[in-house]
Amino acid sequence: MMRYFFRRLAFLLPVVFVVSVLSFALLHLAPSDPVTLKYSRRGGMVSPEVIAAEKAALGLDKGVAEQYSEWLQKVLAGDWGFSYNSRQPVADIMSRRLPNTVMLTFSAVLIMLVVAYPLGIAAAVYRGRAADYLIRLFSFWGTAMPTFWLGLILMYIFGVKLRFLPVMGSGDFRHLIMPAVSLGVWLTALYCRRIRSGIVAEMNKDYVVSLRARGFSDLRIMLRHILPNASIGVLVMLGLSIGDLLGGSMVVEVIFGWQGIGGVALDAVSNRDYPVLQAYVVWMAIIYSLVNLAADFLVCLINPRVRLAEKAS
Secondary structure: OHHHHHHHHHHHHHHHHHHHHHHHHHHHOOOOOHHHHHHHHHOOOOOHHHHHHHHHHHOOOOOHHHHHHHHHHHHHOOOOOEOOOOOOEHHHHHHHHHHHHHHHHHHHHHHHHHHHHHHHHHHHHOOOOHHHHHHHHHHHHHHHOOHHHHHHHHHHHHHHHOOOOOOOOOOOHHHHHHHHHHHHHHHHHHHHHHHHHHHHHHHOOHHHHHHHHOOOOHHHHHHHHHHHHHHHHHHHHHHHHHHHHHHHOHHHHHHHOOOOHHHHHHHHHHHOOHHHHHHHHHHHHHHHHHHHHHHHHHHHHHOHHHHHHHHHO
16 A cells, blocks of 8 residues: 555656646746836836846746756745745745635535435435435536626625625635525536445446345445445546646635735736746646645545556566
Protein backbone atom coordinates (compact mmCIF):
# COMPACT_ATOMS: atom_id res chain seq x y z
CA MET A 1 0.00 0.00 0.00
CA MET A 2 2.69 2.48 0.99
CA ARG A 3 4.75 1.58 -2.06
CA TYR A 4 1.70 2.30 -4.22
CA PHE A 5 1.20 5.63 -2.47
CA PHE A 6 4.80 6.81 -2.82
CA ARG A 7 5.04 5.66 -6.43
CA ARG A 8 1.93 7.67 -7.31
CA LEU A 9 3.31 10.61 -5.35
CA ALA A 10 6.54 10.48 -7.36
CA PHE A 11 4.52 10.64 -10.60
CA LEU A 12 3.05 13.96 -9.48
CA LEU A 13 6.38 15.79 -9.57
CA PRO A 14 6.86 15.70 -13.37
CA VAL A 15 3.16 16.61 -13.81
CA VAL A 16 3.53 19.75 -11.70
CA PHE A 17 6.79 20.60 -13.47
CA VAL A 18 5.20 20.36 -16.92
CA VAL A 19 2.23 22.45 -15.76
CA SER A 20 4.58 25.14 -14.44
CA VAL A 21 6.53 25.25 -17.71
CA LEU A 22 3.44 25.44 -19.91
CA SER A 23 1.69 28.04 -17.77
CA PHE A 24 4.81 30.21 -17.57
CA ALA A 25 5.31 30.07 -21.33
CA LEU A 26 1.66 30.83 -22.11
CA LEU A 27 1.57 33.77 -19.70
CA HIS A 28 4.62 35.38 -21.24
CA LEU A 29 3.46 34.73 -24.81
CA ALA A 30 0.35 36.83 -24.24
CA PRO A 31 0.15 39.90 -26.51
CA SER A 32 0.51 42.35 -23.60
CA ASP A 33 2.65 42.66 -20.49
CA PRO A 34 1.91 44.18 -17.06
CA VAL A 35 3.99 47.33 -17.55
CA THR A 36 2.56 48.24 -20.96
CA LEU A 37 -0.95 47.43 -19.77
CA LYS A 38 -0.58 49.59 -16.67
CA TYR A 39 0.46 52.70 -18.58
CA SER A 40 -2.05 52.15 -21.37
CA ARG A 41 -4.87 52.19 -18.80
CA ARG A 42 -3.63 55.46 -17.36
CA GLY A 43 -3.99 57.05 -20.75
CA GLY A 44 -0.88 59.17 -20.40
CA MET A 45 2.05 59.40 -22.76
CA VAL A 46 5.04 57.57 -21.32
CA SER A 47 8.43 57.42 -22.94
CA PRO A 48 9.73 54.04 -24.10
CA GLU A 49 12.71 54.53 -21.79
CA VAL A 50 10.46 54.59 -18.71
CA ILE A 51 8.67 51.44 -19.84
CA ALA A 52 11.95 49.70 -20.62
CA ALA A 53 13.39 50.66 -17.24
CA GLU A 54 10.38 49.31 -15.36
CA LYS A 55 10.46 46.08 -17.36
CA ALA A 56 14.13 45.70 -16.51
CA ALA A 57 13.37 46.25 -12.82
CA LEU A 58 10.84 43.42 -12.95
CA GLY A 59 13.10 41.18 -15.00
CA LEU A 60 10.74 41.19 -17.98
CA ASP A 61 13.48 42.26 -20.38
CA LYS A 62 15.05 38.80 -20.24
CA GLY A 63 14.15 35.77 -22.32
CA VAL A 64 11.30 33.51 -21.24
CA ALA A 65 13.63 30.58 -20.55
CA GLU A 66 15.90 32.74 -18.38
CA GLN A 67 12.93 34.18 -16.49
CA TYR A 68 11.57 30.68 -15.84
CA SER A 69 14.94 29.44 -14.65
CA GLU A 70 15.21 32.30 -12.15
CA TRP A 71 11.60 31.81 -11.03
CA LEU A 72 12.12 28.07 -10.50
CA GLN A 73 15.28 28.61 -8.46
CA LYS A 74 13.48 31.07 -6.19
CA VAL A 75 10.45 28.79 -5.80
CA LEU A 76 12.64 25.84 -4.85
CA ALA A 77 14.15 28.12 -2.20
CA GLY A 78 10.66 29.00 -0.94
CA ASP A 79 10.38 32.43 -2.59
CA TRP A 80 7.29 32.82 -4.81
CA GLY A 81 8.10 36.46 -5.60
CA PHE A 82 6.02 39.61 -5.19
CA SER A 83 2.78 40.68 -6.80
CA TYR A 84 3.26 43.31 -9.49
CA ASN A 85 -0.04 44.88 -8.51
CA SER A 86 -0.11 44.92 -4.69
CA ARG A 87 3.64 44.53 -4.04
CA GLN A 88 2.81 41.87 -1.44
CA PRO A 89 4.58 38.51 -1.23
CA VAL A 90 2.74 36.00 -3.38
CA ALA A 91 3.07 33.29 -0.74
CA ASP A 92 1.29 35.52 1.78
CA ILE A 93 -1.53 36.24 -0.66
CA MET A 94 -2.02 32.56 -1.46
CA SER A 95 -1.80 31.36 2.14
CA ARG A 96 -4.29 34.04 3.23
CA ARG A 97 -6.91 33.45 0.51
CA LEU A 98 -6.52 29.79 -0.40
CA PRO A 99 -7.97 28.42 2.90
CA ASN A 100 -11.25 30.22 2.17
CA THR A 101 -11.51 28.53 -1.22
CA VAL A 102 -10.68 25.15 0.30
CA MET A 103 -13.32 25.74 3.01
CA LEU A 104 -15.93 26.63 0.39
CA THR A 105 -15.05 23.61 -1.75
CA PHE A 106 -15.24 21.06 1.04
CA SER A 107 -18.42 22.63 2.42
CA ALA A 108 -20.02 22.01 -0.98
CA VAL A 109 -18.68 18.45 -0.95
CA LEU A 110 -20.11 17.91 2.55
CA ILE A 111 -23.52 19.10 1.37
CA MET A 112 -23.30 16.68 -1.52
CA LEU A 113 -22.40 13.71 0.69
CA VAL A 114 -25.20 14.45 3.15
CA VAL A 115 -27.89 14.93 0.49
CA ALA A 116 -26.81 12.99 -2.61
CA TYR A 117 -26.32 9.60 -0.97
CA PRO A 118 -29.82 9.39 0.58
CA LEU A 119 -31.38 10.63 -2.65
CA GLY A 120 -29.32 8.25 -4.78
CA ILE A 121 -30.17 5.30 -2.56
CA ALA A 122 -33.87 6.21 -2.56
CA ALA A 123 -33.90 6.57 -6.35
CA ALA A 124 -32.23 3.18 -6.77
CA VAL A 125 -34.44 1.35 -4.25
CA TYR A 126 -37.65 2.89 -5.64
CA ARG A 127 -36.54 2.91 -9.27
CA GLY A 128 -39.36 3.24 -11.74
CA ARG A 129 -41.64 4.84 -9.15
CA ALA A 130 -42.64 8.43 -8.45
CA ALA A 131 -39.76 9.04 -6.00
CA ASP A 132 -37.25 7.90 -8.61
CA TYR A 133 -38.69 10.19 -11.28
CA LEU A 134 -38.73 13.20 -8.93
CA ILE A 135 -35.14 12.65 -7.84
CA ARG A 136 -33.99 12.19 -11.43
CA LEU A 137 -35.84 15.36 -12.41
CA PHE A 138 -33.98 17.24 -9.68
CA SER A 139 -30.74 15.74 -10.95
CA PHE A 140 -31.32 16.95 -14.52
CA TRP A 141 -32.45 20.37 -13.30
CA GLY A 142 -29.52 20.80 -10.92
CA THR A 143 -26.82 19.86 -13.41
CA ALA A 144 -28.27 22.15 -16.09
CA MET A 145 -28.63 25.17 -13.80
CA PRO A 146 -25.66 27.60 -13.67
CA THR A 147 -24.25 27.98 -10.15
CA PHE A 148 -24.09 31.76 -10.43
CA TRP A 149 -27.81 31.91 -11.34
CA LEU A 150 -28.74 29.89 -8.27
CA GLY A 151 -26.42 32.10 -6.23
CA LEU A 152 -28.22 35.23 -7.38
CA ILE A 153 -31.60 33.67 -6.52
CA LEU A 154 -30.40 32.69 -3.05
CA MET A 155 -28.95 36.15 -2.56
CA TYR A 156 -32.23 37.81 -3.52
CA ILE A 157 -34.47 35.55 -1.42
CA PHE A 158 -32.43 34.94 1.75
CA GLY A 159 -30.27 38.03 1.70
CA VAL A 160 -32.44 40.83 0.31
CA LYS A 161 -36.05 39.77 0.94
CA LEU A 162 -35.93 37.64 4.08
CA ARG A 163 -32.66 39.06 5.46
CA PHE A 164 -31.77 35.72 7.00
CA LEU A 165 -28.21 35.70 5.71
CA PRO A 166 -25.60 38.32 4.82
CA VAL A 167 -25.56 39.09 1.12
CA MET A 168 -21.80 39.37 0.64
CA GLY A 169 -18.56 38.95 2.54
CA SER A 170 -16.57 36.20 4.25
CA GLY A 171 -16.69 37.13 7.90
CA ASP A 172 -18.17 34.06 9.59
CA PHE A 173 -20.07 30.82 9.01
CA ARG A 174 -23.24 32.65 7.95
CA HIS A 175 -21.38 34.14 4.98
CA LEU A 176 -20.40 30.63 3.87
CA ILE A 177 -23.91 29.16 3.65
CA MET A 178 -25.18 30.64 0.38
CA PRO A 179 -22.01 30.17 -1.73
CA ALA A 180 -21.62 26.62 -0.39
CA VAL A 181 -25.24 25.80 -1.22
CA SER A 182 -24.84 27.30 -4.71
CA LEU A 183 -22.00 24.88 -5.44
CA GLY A 184 -23.45 22.06 -3.37
CA VAL A 185 -26.76 21.89 -5.25
CA TRP A 186 -24.98 21.42 -8.59
CA LEU A 187 -22.64 18.83 -7.07
CA THR A 188 -25.53 17.01 -5.39
CA ALA A 189 -27.50 16.82 -8.63
CA LEU A 190 -24.46 15.49 -10.47
CA TYR A 191 -23.61 12.80 -7.94
CA CYS A 192 -27.18 11.81 -7.15
CA ARG A 193 -27.49 10.38 -10.64
CA ARG A 194 -24.05 8.75 -10.43
CA ILE A 195 -24.81 7.12 -7.07
CA ARG A 196 -28.16 5.86 -8.32
CA SER A 197 -26.67 4.26 -11.43
CA GLY A 198 -23.86 2.66 -9.40
CA ILE A 199 -26.28 1.17 -6.85
CA VAL A 200 -28.65 -0.10 -9.55
CA ALA A 201 -25.72 -1.78 -11.32
CA GLU A 202 -24.63 -3.48 -8.09
CA MET A 203 -28.17 -4.57 -7.19
CA ASN A 204 -28.40 -6.49 -10.46
CA LYS A 205 -25.26 -8.54 -9.82
CA ASP A 206 -25.26 -12.22 -8.84
CA TYR A 207 -23.62 -11.76 -5.44
CA VAL A 208 -26.63 -9.74 -4.23
CA VAL A 209 -28.97 -12.60 -5.13
CA SER A 210 -26.63 -15.02 -3.37
CA LEU A 211 -26.53 -12.93 -0.21
CA ARG A 212 -30.31 -12.68 -0.12
CA ALA A 213 -30.60 -16.44 -0.57
CA ARG A 214 -28.31 -16.89 2.45
CA GLY A 215 -30.69 -14.84 4.57
CA PHE A 216 -28.91 -11.49 4.74
CA SER A 217 -31.23 -8.50 5.17
CA ASP A 218 -31.55 -5.88 2.45
CA LEU A 219 -30.22 -3.20 4.82
CA ARG A 220 -27.08 -5.19 5.61
CA ILE A 221 -26.50 -6.00 1.95
CA MET A 222 -26.89 -2.32 1.08
CA LEU A 223 -24.56 -1.01 3.79
CA ARG A 224 -21.91 -3.75 3.76
CA HIS A 225 -21.69 -4.64 0.08
CA ILE A 226 -23.62 -2.52 -2.41
CA LEU A 227 -22.68 0.94 -1.12
CA PRO A 228 -18.91 0.29 -0.81
CA ASN A 229 -18.79 -1.19 -4.31
CA ALA A 230 -20.91 1.60 -5.78
CA SER A 231 -18.78 4.23 -4.04
CA ILE A 232 -15.59 3.25 -5.86
CA GLY A 233 -16.59 5.08 -9.03
CA VAL A 234 -17.92 7.96 -6.95
CA LEU A 235 -14.55 8.41 -5.21
CA VAL A 236 -12.68 8.53 -8.51
CA MET A 237 -15.14 11.06 -9.88
CA LEU A 238 -15.07 13.07 -6.64
CA GLY A 239 -11.33 13.63 -6.91
CA LEU A 240 -11.86 15.26 -10.30
CA SER A 241 -14.82 17.30 -9.05
CA ILE A 242 -12.93 18.72 -6.07
CA GLY A 243 -10.23 19.93 -8.42
CA ASP A 244 -12.86 21.49 -10.66
CA LEU A 245 -14.49 23.21 -7.68
CA LEU A 246 -11.17 24.61 -6.45
CA GLY A 247 -10.56 26.22 -9.80
CA GLY A 248 -14.14 26.79 -10.90
CA SER A 249 -15.61 28.45 -7.80
CA MET A 250 -14.27 31.79 -9.00
CA VAL A 251 -17.64 33.11 -10.23
CA VAL A 252 -19.44 32.17 -7.01
CA GLU A 253 -16.68 33.75 -4.93
CA VAL A 254 -16.91 36.99 -6.87
CA ILE A 255 -20.74 37.11 -6.69
CA PHE A 256 -20.84 36.65 -2.92
CA GLY A 257 -17.67 38.61 -2.20
CA TRP A 258 -16.13 35.50 -0.66
CA GLN A 259 -12.46 36.26 -0.09
CA GLY A 260 -11.08 33.19 -1.79
CA ILE A 261 -8.36 32.61 -4.32
CA GLY A 262 -10.77 33.05 -7.24
CA GLY A 263 -10.97 36.83 -6.83
CA VAL A 264 -7.19 37.02 -6.60
CA ALA A 265 -6.81 35.03 -9.82
CA LEU A 266 -9.37 37.19 -11.60
CA ASP A 267 -7.55 40.39 -10.62
CA ALA A 268 -4.25 38.84 -11.63
CA VAL A 269 -5.60 37.98 -15.08
CA SER A 270 -6.89 41.51 -15.67
CA ASN A 271 -3.59 43.06 -14.52
CA ARG A 272 -1.23 40.49 -16.08
CA ASP A 273 0.18 39.81 -12.61
CA TYR A 274 2.53 37.03 -13.68
CA PRO A 275 3.83 35.91 -10.25
CA VAL A 276 0.33 35.57 -8.79
CA LEU A 277 -1.03 33.79 -11.85
CA GLN A 278 1.90 31.40 -11.97
CA ALA A 279 1.55 30.61 -8.28
CA TYR A 280 -2.21 30.12 -8.69
CA VAL A 281 -1.76 27.61 -11.53
CA VAL A 282 1.00 25.68 -9.77
CA TRP A 283 -0.76 25.57 -6.40
CA MET A 284 -4.00 24.44 -8.04
CA ALA A 285 -2.09 21.73 -9.93
CA ILE A 286 -0.51 20.51 -6.69
CA ILE A 287 -3.82 20.45 -4.81
CA TYR A 288 -5.64 18.84 -7.73
CA SER A 289 -2.97 16.12 -7.94
CA LEU A 290 -2.98 15.47 -4.19
CA VAL A 291 -6.78 15.24 -4.08
CA ASN A 292 -6.79 12.71 -6.90
CA LEU A 293 -4.00 10.80 -5.16
CA ALA A 294 -6.10 10.69 -1.98
CA ALA A 295 -9.10 9.45 -3.99
CA ASP A 296 -7.01 6.70 -5.60
CA PHE A 297 -5.64 5.72 -2.19
CA LEU A 298 -9.16 5.41 -0.77
CA VAL A 299 -10.19 3.29 -3.76
CA CYS A 300 -7.20 1.05 -3.07
CA LEU A 301 -8.32 0.69 0.55
CA ILE A 302 -11.94 -0.08 -0.37
CA ASN A 303 -11.41 -2.30 -3.39
CA PRO A 304 -9.44 -5.51 -2.61
CA ARG A 305 -8.89 -6.14 -6.32
CA VAL A 306 -6.73 -3.03 -6.55
CA ARG A 307 -4.67 -4.17 -3.56
CA LEU A 308 -4.21 -7.62 -5.06
CA ALA A 309 -3.14 -6.12 -8.40
CA GLU A 310 -0.66 -3.90 -6.56
CA LYS A 311 0.84 -6.87 -4.71
CA ALA A 312 1.08 -8.84 -7.94
CA SER A 313 2.95 -5.99 -9.64
